[in-house]
Amino acid sequence: MNLITNKVDRDELKPGDHIYTYRAVFAYSHHGVFVGGCKVVHFKPKQSLKASSSSSSTASSEVNDSSCPTYPDCGFKQPNSGVLISCLDCFLKNGTLYRFTYGVSSSMFLTRLRGGTCTTAPSDPFQTVVHRAMHLLQNGFGNYDVFQNNCEDFSLYCKTGLLILDKNGVGRSGQASSVLGAPLAALLSSPLTLLIPNPVGVATVTAGMYCMSRYATDIGVRTDVIKVPVEDLALNLGIKTLKKR
Numbered sequence: 001m002n003l004i005t006n007k008v009d010r011d012e013l014k015p016g017d018h019i020y021t022y023r024a025v026f027a028y029s030h031h032g033v034f035v036g037g038c039k040v041v042h043f044k045p046k047q048s049l050k051a052s053s054s055s056s057s058t059a060s061s062e063v064n065d066s067s068c069p070t071y072p073d074c075g076f077k078q079p080n081s082g083v084l085i086s087c088l089d090c091f092l093k094n095g096t097l098y099r100f101t102y103g104v105s106s107s108m109f110l111t112r113l114r115g116g117t118c119t120t121a122p123s124d125p126f127q128t129v130v131h132r133a134m135h136l137l138q139n140g141f142g143n144y145d146v147f148q149n150n151c152e153d154f155s156l157y158c159k160t161g162l163l164i165l166d167k168n169g170v171g172r173s174g175q176a177s178s179v180l181g182a183p184l185a186a187l188l189s190s191p192l193t194l195l196i197p198n199p200v201g202v203a204t205v206t207a208g209m210y211c212m213s214r215y216a217t218d219i220g221v222r223t224d225v226i227k228v229p230v231e232d233l234a235l236n237l238g239i240k241t242l243k244k245r
Helices: 046-051 088-092 106-111 126-139 151-160 174-194 199-216 230-237
Strands: 018-023 028-036 039-043 083-087 162-164 225-227
Touching (some): 018 088, 028 088, 028 126, 028 151, 039 126, 083 126, 126 151, 162 230
Antiparallel strands (some): 162 225
């Protein structure tokens, strides 16, 4: 595992792996759970799903990526849900494949220069992970929120079953904590410019605060998390079970 990412080959993937790929020239990463058979279950905003699909009145496949030449069911989702299943090619969109790492040490976590690549929390058995992903494909994962309930949050829940109690704080996503942590670290370290005249020293302190802010929000460290069975997730998220027509 290097300091930035964890690139893997396709033949190394196993069911239950949390995978991701970068979009928009590394501006952000998109996450999902590999469930085997070259299929990935992932979570996207409903708006982007509607924009990328043709209108359909079919109940069981409101969104279905008919442009996929290999898998007719690629893009399957339930109505009013942001959870869908795609083939690996459509998930990657010509991007590079990476695997999220679980159960890393605190020191290793702090050396990772970018959030959204690892966690100190351990993963549950792959059978449990795949079961959660497939259950959420049929029942949804609530409303997409870039800071509190995004694709990384979805994958982290599938892997760990952990849900954050504080619905007003930052979610499980390492990407979200990085976005929020960077300006906070810069703000907190700015008074130190009066005490540390060396710009390199200030940059080092700022980087240290940034890493610690990410570490403090990691689900393996936080104390405001509970283990929630996937069958009870709708109740804890305050959402209604998707109706089957």
